[in-house]
Amino acid sequence: MNHQELTINHQQTPNYAPLLIAPAQVLRGENILSQSGAAIAAFGKRPLIVGGNHTLEIIQPYLQPIIQEYKLEPAQASYLPDCTESSLTKLRDTVATHKADFIIGVGGGKALDTAKLLADQCQISVVTIPTSGATCAAWTALSNIYSETSAFQYDVTLARCPDLLILDYSLIRTAPQRMLVAGIGDAIAKWYEASVSSGKSTATLTIAAVQQARILRDILLQKSTAALENDRGDDWPEVVDATVLLAGVIGGIGGANCRTVAAHAVHNGLTHIQSAHHPLHGEKVAYGILVQLRLEEMLQGNQLAVSARKQLLEFYTDIGLPQTLEDLGLGNISLSQLRLAAEVACQPNSDIHRLPFLVSSEQLMAAMVSTRELAASPVGREIPG
Ligand SMILES: [Zn+2]
16 A cells, blocks of 8 residues: 555544543542542632532532642532533533532432533533442543433533542442432443443444443442341452442543443433433433343344343342332323433434334334333243242
8 A cells, every 4th residue: 555545434434423432530539528638729729519409418528638738629509400501501500600620420320420521511621429329430531411400302422531530439428229220220221221322332442341241230239238237248349349430441442432331311201201301311321221122022032031020120129229110210100201201312312212213102002111021021921920
């Protein structure tokens, strides 16, 4: 190949999106927050601390010694009612009036999503301090935007991952166990979704991300039960690392090529039902995995999906993840509400269409009400109910 050909080929190379793989720095350990003062103060003097009302209260005793030692002048603001466009408008005003020079996000997925997007919009640094193992939001360069009534709207890719992530196991341990269980549900979805959306990819980083998702699934299947039985045992921090860090790594390496599929589409649809706001993100996603497998089984005759769903049903029973609409507290929703959720999940731009077959809202509704169905399935006859 001569030089000219090389130049032409080079020009034909597609423009890849920037790789946004990991936070610039991750500090983790027992009581690590109390030793993170210098790392936090490196970003400025006037942080705006963003979280929910409850989290802003419980984080006080952790941050106060750092504020005093490093003479920080913080302000704090709630992200509530949700990670919405109006919350962000209000918070940008607070950044301006306080003259904040960096953001500290504390809390779960929505608080951290708000803090990250706020910092991105104001072009200042962000420190994320997760207070539960419920999501990988502390890691990723992605924020989900919701409506004023907490219905999922769209996601935003940020310019970079957080500048500093502080994973303090003693802080995470104070969260209700249900949060970590939900985090396990959200993290284990990576495998079921990435293997469908990207399982046939030949791209090195995508293959790597899918294989890491498989490893993440195996770690969670092996260690979750023991971790939840004893939060002082060896397995507990490993499961927290799996849900908060490794799930984020997979999102970072896989990027746009390793997208969510039906499990998150079902979650997104459910957020449009008002009574579906009590279950946590990861609980709805966990249920959504079962719906996705049911679709693969019903519409594709996929035998592997049957055994995967059976394995997950046992796992969910062990650790307390929801298996049905009833388990999500949605046993009494109307047919029109179920139809609304299914229609939202089947909109043309929905990730559900990454499945290798067409799905109608009627078919999705049928899958949503039969996630525990084993005996009567045309491809699942051999499995006792
Ligand atoms: Zn998720």
